[in-house]
Amino acid sequence: MSIRMSYREALREAIREALQRDPRVFLMGEDVGRYGGSYAVSLGLLEAFGPERIRDAPLSELGFVGAGIGAALGGMRPIVEIMTVNFSLLALDPLMNTAAALRHMSGGQFSVPLVVRMATGAGRQLAAQHSHSLEGWYAHIPGLKILAPATIEDARGMLWPALLDPDPVLIFEHAQLYNLEGDAGEWETVDISSAKVRRTGKDLTLITYGGTLGKTLEAAQVLAGEGIDCEVIDLRVLRPLDDKTLMASVCKTRRALVVDEGWRSGSLSAEIITRIIEQGFFELDAPPARVCSAEVPIPYPRHLEEAALPQVSTIVAAAHELCRGTSG
């Protein structure tokens, strides 16, 4: 049975279900309790589960993310919430030097079953210290798994398998998605190992994830009206990347456009295009292309922020460029 709910409610229900299912699960982060979560994801959970399991932490990202790792080692299943991706930089040390490295460095003795959730992305005029998309950085790190739920169903269904995973999993929730409404689906059915084709098509593969899935599907709709039939792939899992789904689509359409709200230099989009070229160079009818954020700190005013981000119009324009002179 599936019901309609918001992305925020889907995340909340996923946390609630996990807390009910497993006494080892607890939520920890800044303002997750009395405040109800900075994006109101955990609203009401303190009243239901109490302050031990809905644990307000002081402004100490390094401290409480590190403590989450220790708690995971000590037998718990913590969900650590970081308010926004820019703040997660204060916790890069424990995430990179401990959580990601520990199992390998200890010769396989210590796994870290930690889940970290955080808001990412721009679009709310929050300027240059609250708006970036750094999930591609985290996807660089061996030992981590990186998820980016873009739908209500994934928001609801990715948390439990992430908690069952014995290794550290980071979940990036695009800040623009919290108010999105949709169908929650069957929450147990979400798998966290593969990309998903969100729209089938034969002319061009659009590859995206998270906050730009909606814009990309909208662009595909516009392009369909012009006779360009796009396939849209939602990566969902940024590490490890699902090359199989990606290449199956690109080998069918022979054209690939990556849409990524991250910056382009040294990025996830660069990695995806490299993989496409490495594995499918001779299948391609055109050089792969990408639409990324402008290489600037995300600015405050609406017009500049919009200009800095991938938009439906820029995706459509890039698709035109890619298909021009290469049809047939």
Place this chain on the structure above:
Amino acid sequence: MSLPPRSQDIALDLLRDMVRIRRLEERAGELYGEGKIRGFLHLYIGEEAVAVGVLHALAANDAVVATYREHGHALIKGVPMKAIMAEMYGHQEGCSRGRGGSMHLFDATTRFFGGNAIVAGGLPLTVGLALAERMQGGSRLSACFFGEGAMAEGAFHESINLAALWQLPMLFCCENNLYAMGTALDRSQSQTDLCVKASAYKVDTRSVDGMDVIAVYEAARDAVEHIRAGRGPFFLEFRTYRFRAHSMFDPQLYRDKDEVEQWKTHGPIHTYSAQLKAEGLLDEPGFLAILAQVDAEVEAAVTYAESGSLEPLEDLSRDVYTPRAAP
């Protein structure tokens, strides 16, 4: 001067364990010179009383997190000497399969959680171990060793705040050897009274002569009792001194030889063995017997490490992720 009554029964164990660390590390230093051990090698020589005194005050199932100068802590926690030596050789018989080397000794069996080469990096981890224990209703405590240099890091302040705020069963063991690598305490911290710094977080503190194994042991036992009684975390400062260089690459330009020699005159092993002899608990043949026994253990560890094997190349990426059964 005489040993406190409750320390009598372990008097010789304390001496033996300090000698075990000393001889293991002296041998490791030689093997480094021979090229058998590479990378960084940080020797604990001079500071043995701290690890030995504290670890004898802990229960076997308490969790311990240490620094990159952790051979002694691992050994006294119960990691076999041969597994430590094999680890330094980079052999798969080592306690971390040879993956970590000197700075990353790990042992799940004895609850030794490393071996952390990020200064202060072990502190938040220990907060989490203590939190998990409390949430699961257990009575084990979690102890973290760190140098005084770590007290300039944000991780120290965030961790002690969390431990105090949540009243966690955590023991803070500050090994104040006066130098953060080459930077003296008064050149790196505005407040050089470390107990004052820790007290700001409403944590009970005590400063201890870290060259005196009995003083360390007694202070740690009292702190452990305090924590087990549910009275919150405890901070111990051990005033100690590193006799050797920071690592094998350190020419020690930042301190006078006279200062080092002065500290060596109250080295923890010879002052304690002299004390035991004065009290009739040890005689010279007894001391020589301990040395011989320890040297045999060290040589057996070297033999074990020498005969060890390298991890096959095909295992390079093993354990980046946890193997899982196919669904």
